[in-house]
Amino acid sequence: MDHQGDQDQVPSAPSTPVTPGTPGAPLFGGFRPDKGGNASRKSLLKSFKCFSVEDWGAMEDGTVLPKVSCALSPPPVSLARRVGAEFIGTLLLIFAGTATAIVNQKTGGSETLVGLAASNGLAVMIVILSTGHISGAHLNPAITIAFAALRHFPWKFVPVYIGAQVVASLCASFLLKWIFHPIMSGGVTVPSGSHGQAFALEFLITFFLMFVVTGVATDTRAVGELAGIAVGATVMLNILVAGETSGGSMNPVRTLGPAVAANNYEAIWVYLTAPILGALCGAGAYSAVKLPVENGDNHDKPALTRSIRR
Known part of the structure; x- marks a missing residue:
């Protein structure tokens, strides 16, 4: 059976520019469940964005693990x-x-x-x-x-x-x-x-x-x-x-x-x-x-982020 239709993404409504906190941006993140397992996983992965990578430092066992800061972009609101x-x-x-x-x-x-x-x-x-x-x-x-x-x-x-x-x-x-x-x-x-x-x-x-x-x-x-x-x-x-x-x-x-x-x-x-x-x-x-933006990347980050370290 062809599952191509399950993976099609429904065009989202145009979203206005958002800013952190309120007013103008989400205070708390969340996900809108999609119908169909594959489409849901695909949209979830697309909303998961990493914007910085740096060394975590030496652990007790001597290994070095990366620290990745990622964000889950909030879904568009009509x-x-x-x-x-x-x-x-x-x-x-x-x-x-x-x-x-x-x-x-x-x-x-x-x-x-x-x-x-x-x-x-x-x-x-x-x-x-x-x-x-x-x-x-x-x-x-x-x-x-x-x-x-x-x-x-x-x-x-x-x-x-x-x-x-x-x-x-x-x-x-x-x-x-x-x-x-x-x-x-x-x-x-x-x-x-x-x-x-x-x-x-x-x-x-x-x-x-x-x-x-x-x-x-x-x-x-x-x-x-x-x-x-x-x-x-x-x-x-x-x-x-x-x-x-x-x-x-x-x-x-x-x-x-x-x-x-x-x-x-x-x-x-x-x-x-x-x-x-x-x-x-x-x-x-x-x-x-307002303090100047450092490195010019402050506004490139998502308006609301959930930091996930691994």
């Missing part, structure tokens, strides 16, 4: 899966952050600023760790635009990602409006001081956030596996600093969805412009101070 994961991740983030603010208003401030900061930070961390390997877990149009500007994300996918983020924000906000009606105003981020003060704070805290995100997501020397913790902690810190004054949005869709649901558009221009400008500057700042 755009539909990426957008679906981005939608669900943004939905969870907006739902958790906005719901905490609404409950805080309903209970007379029982959540406190620390609780609000912790809720948003934990939501970001959870989403990055659970969906970062699928979509990159941008969750924020400002981050998506900044990554595209630095050529870490294709511009052609930017409208699709931002569309998913906006729709997820609206869905989460109207769901909360239905659950907690008529108490919804607590979830809207509005400045308690002047608009200029709110703009400055939103710009700065988004600058700091994007600086951290760019470091853990684009630099192969950063600990990408801890990206969720680093980014979540940064979000929590930023809200502790700016939450009382500007609401600590850092995200246009964090403000847009609740504003539409509550019909409250006070100073919305601040939250639609300052985070985007801050993210662009933060990403550019990290790129400016």
Whole structure:
């Protein structure tokens, strides 16, 4: 019987450029099982790539063994899966952050600023760790635009990602409006001081956030596996600093969805412009101070590697 058909490889969907850690690259590797034993083994071998060989050193018995560092390339992820994961991740983030603010208003401030900061930070961390390997877990149009500007994300996918983020924000906000009606105003981020003060704070805290995100997501020397913790902690810190004054949005869709649901558009221009400008500057700042690539081979290595020594 002819088994030639079993070995044919199904063309994979075009994959966007990935970066280590998140957003933009898998946090954890994995394999997609293929039907047919021969095809599965062949695709597995093709994904197994070695990128360095060096001497291990003398062993106790005097022999010298080679050390081979190899990587298992992650399987391609379709755009539909990426957008679906981005939608669900943004939905969870907006739902958790906005719901905490609404409950805080309903209970007379029982959540406190620390609780609000912790809720948003934990939501970001959870989403990055659970969906970062699928979509990159941008969750924020400002981050998506900044990554595209630095050529870490294709511009052609930017409208699709931002569309998913906006729709997820609206869905989460109207769901909360239905659950907690008529108490919804607590979830809207509005400045308690002047608009200029709110703009400055939103710009700065988004600058700091994007600086951290760019470091853990684009630099192969950063600990990408801890990206969720680093980014979540940064979000929590930023809200502790700016939450009382500007609401600590850092995200246009964090403000847009609740504003539409509550019909409250006070100073919305601040939250639609300052985070985007801050993210662009933060990403550019990290790129400016980033350590130079040694031997020019840092970007030739797979975005996520599992070191196998034998």
